[in-house]
Amino acid sequence: xxxAFSSADLSAIWITFxxxxxxxxxxxxVGTPIAWWxxxxxxxxxxxxxxxxxxxxxxPPTVIGFYLLVAMGPSGPLGAITQAMGIxxxxxxxxxxxxxxxxxxxxxxxxxxxxxxxxxPERALETAATLRASARxxxxxxxxxxxxPGLLTATVxxxxxxxxxxxxxxxxxxxxxxxxxxxxxxxxxxxxAMEYVSAHWLSAGMVVFAFIVLLALYTLNxxxxxxx
Amino acid sequence: xxxxxxxxxxxxxxxxxFAAGQTAHAGEKITIAAASDLKFALDEIVVxxxxxxxxxxxxxxxxxxxxxxxxxRQGAPFDLYFSADIAYPRKLKEEGFAASEVQPYALxxxxxxxxxxxxxxxxxxxxxxxxxxxxxxxNPKHAPYGKRAEEALxxxxxxxxxxxxxxxxxxxxxxxxxxxxxxxxxGIIALSLALNPALAKRGGHALIPDHLHQPLExxxxxxxxxxxxxxxxxxxxxxxxxxxxxIMSRYGFVLPGKVE
Numbered sequence: 001x002x003x004a005f006s007s008a009d010l011s012a013i014w015i016t017f018x019x020x021x022x023x024x025x026x027x028x029x030v031g032t033p034i035a036w037w038x039x040x041x042x043x044x045x046x047x048x049x050x051x052x053x054x055x056x057x058x059x060p061p062t063v064i065g066f067y068l069l070v071a072m073g074p075s076g077p078l079g080a081i082t083q084a085m086g087i088x089x090x091x092x093x094x095x096x097x098x099x100x101x102x103x104x105x106x107x108x109x110x111x112x113x114x115x116x117x118x119x120x121p122e123r124a125l126e127t128a129a130t131l132r133a134s135a136r137x138x139x140x141x142x143x144x145x146x147x148x149p150g151l152l153t154a155t156v157x158x159x160x161x162x163x164x165x166x167x168x169x170x171x172x173x174x175x176x177x178x179x180x181x182x183x184x185x186x187x188x189x190x191x192x193a194m195e196y197v198s199a200h201w202l203s204a205g206m207v208v209f210a211f212i213v214l215l216a217l218y219t220l221n222x223x224x225x226x227x228x
Numbered sequence: 229x230x231x232x233x234x235x236x237x238x239x240x241x242x243x244x245x246f247a248a249g250q251t252a253h254a255g256e257k258i259t260i261a262a263a264s265d266l267k268f269a270l271d272e273i274v275v276x277x278x279x280x281x282x283x284x285x286x287x288x289x290x291x292x293x294x295x296x297x298x299x300x301r302q303g304a305p306f307d308l309y310f311s312a313d314i315a316y317p318r319k320l321k322e323e324g325f326a327a328s329e330v331q332p333y334a335l336x337x338x339x340x341x342x343x344x345x346x347x348x349x350x351x352x353x354x355x356x357x358x359x360x361x362x363x364x365x366x367n368p369k370h371a372p373y374g375k376r377a378e379e380a381l382x383x384x385x386x387x388x389x390x391x392x393x394x395x396x397x398x399x400x401x402x403x404x405x406x407x408x409x410x411x412x413x414x415g416i417i418a419l420s421l422a423l424n425p426a427l428a429k430r431g432g433h434a435l436i437p438d439h440l441h442q443p444l445e446x447x448x449x450x451x452x453x454x455x456x457x458x459x460x461x462x463x464x465x466x467x468x469x470x471x472x473x474x475i476m477s478r479y480g481f482v483l484p485g486k487v488e
Contacts, residue, residue, distance in 0.1 A: 074410040091411040092362060092395045174395035174406065175367060192294045192370040 004201045011178050012186035012202075019094070019182060020162040023101040024109075027158045028151075030102070031109035035154075036139065038110070039117035050114075054107045061104070061167025068100050069172050092174035097182075100172055101162045109158040116150020117143060149221045156217045160210065255283030256459045259305060261296040262288050263312035263446070264401035265336055265373060265418035269479040270310070273472045277463060284459050292399035294370030300325055300451055307454035308463060312336060312400070312418075313372035314447035327455035333467055334481035336444035337419040338376055339433040343408055348432030352384035352440070355414070364395045364406040364415035372444060373400040377416040379441040419480035446481075 038050055071078045072090040079089055090096035128138040166184040173180035190199035262270055267290050274286045293311040311317050317330045340347045366374030381387045397403030400418045407415040422433040454460040466472055473483055
């Protein structure tokens with residue numbers, strides 16, 4: 001059994017896990033205010049902002065990969081910023097994968113949160129206001145606890161979607177061991193090198209992982225329970 | 229519902245017209261799977277071939293040689309397979325996936341190429357310089373040019389110094405693209421790509437001595453599915469002709485002395 005995964009495979013699993021954790025945390029911090037704003041606003045901007053957030057669902061990963069590669073490159077706007085900050089260029093670095101994955105997985109975190117926030121009855125928030133709770137207090141003591149199932153869904157989908165990434169990583173990752181070589185790319189390399197046994201181990205691992213994640217999500221968070 | 233049926237009717241008419249248009253074009257079509265170092269050279273050869281066969285069409289898909297070998301074994305619809313490493317088509321031939329002998333068509337060469345540094349004056353030893361932050365090569369695991377790049381770096385004694393700074397392209401064309409986009413300062417790519425006008429006008433290249441690596445012997449086969457395909461045979465013959473050979477050598481390929 002101990003030969004099932006090579007040290008390169010284990011490294012890829014670790015990189016993938018680390019990437020998904022970092023990206024999920026960032027997405028929850030960035031996505032929650034966006035989702036809250038989208039859920040509450042009556043602004044004309046709601047449509048355009050919502051559409052921009054949802055773009056990665058529709059766009060092929062190659063479009064995102066291509067534009068990020070150009071934007072983060074030496075003559076792109078993001079590249080200019082990171083170079084001015086002394087960080088250097090982001091493509092082919094772990095940080096670059098994090099930035100790309102945040103874009104790519106954003107809708108999978110924002111949309112469940114937005115749905116959950118929209119399902120909170122207006123009355124609950126008004127009651128909090130009449131009890132002189134500040135807007136901030138209302139958000140943390142009333143809205144966030146009521147949106148807990150949405151938060152769970154957002155966390156799981158954000159994590160799982162980042163684990164499942166392939167096209168974007170292939171285009172901007174550079175396949176560097178211990179830095180940007182994630183499981184999906186490692187499987188691709190195994191298949192190309194005709195190492196089917198190794199490819200099977202990692203692939204079967206991914207199937208089991210995905211099933212357990214989704215099973216946990218549906219068991220802990222049955223749809224419809226809160227909407228009634 | 230009326231709109232739906234009207235739409236379906238139009239769609240049907242369109243499909244019929246389209247099908248009629250297709251059959252009016254009575255020629256044949258072949259699909260070639262080719263190593264991505266052939267990208268520019270083979271494109272030119274195909275243009276010439278199609279001029280000589282105006283009714284027929286040749287479609288070329290470029291990618292890594294290793295991937296195509298796997299795909300052909302799994303029944304991919306390719307009529308010819310041009311590999312950057314002759315070992316791959318030889319293996320397919322052994323396993324009965326080929327309908328022709330394995331034809332060697334060229335020796336490939338690798339070069340140092342950069343769009344910002346003056347690579348023409350550089351050698352592999354210069355890569356040890358830590359101010360070069362990233363170096364691109366093709367993935368040695370399944371891309372022949374990557375394997376040769378790794379061998380050359382090892383033979384030049386700089387592998388240990390460059391390994392942590394390597395970035396791996398999925399195939400040799402992606403490796404060149406990493407360098408071209410400026411995200412990587414320098415790369416080891418195919419001479420045939422560095423000689424392409426679009427890349428040649430940006431920065432220079434330095435030929436890597438071929439005694440530093442195993443030869444990049446390249447070969448093609450007609451696949452089993454195209455055994456009776458006249459057009460595939462014709463294309464194989466065209467590759468041995470003087471026009472095709474002239475294009476190949478213009479792109480820096482060393483031609484085999486005799487092509488059967």
